[in-house]
Amino acid sequence: MSASDEEHIFAEPWQAHAYALVQALTAKGLFSTGEWSDALSKSLRQRPNDDGTFYYDAWLAALEGLVIAKGAAPAADLATLKEEWRHAYETTPHGTPVELVRP
DSSP states (O other), rough: OOHHHHHSOOOSSHHHHHHHHOOOOOOOOHSOHHHHHHHHHHHHHTTTOOOTTTTHHHHHHHHHHHHHTSSSSHHHHHHHHHHHHHHHHHHSOOOOOOOOOOO
């Protein structure tokens, strides 16, 4: 793999973060590599016509599902956090880093 190939492994920074989070949670023992593989496969099967464009969306859905199933975070808390990030993204001026500021 050339250096230029390495630069394009992830299309967006959040994809690299999701990848790293799976690696860290697997290493910590929250779920096994087999559980991860099963969850990701199930998530990908729910998108049968995807040409790979939404691969990391499936990755994120699988990760959220496992985190909830393992009791690491309640679904309601994840939904609230996602909404807070969506709001922060939508209200941040273009070109400014998006930051989540919680009261």
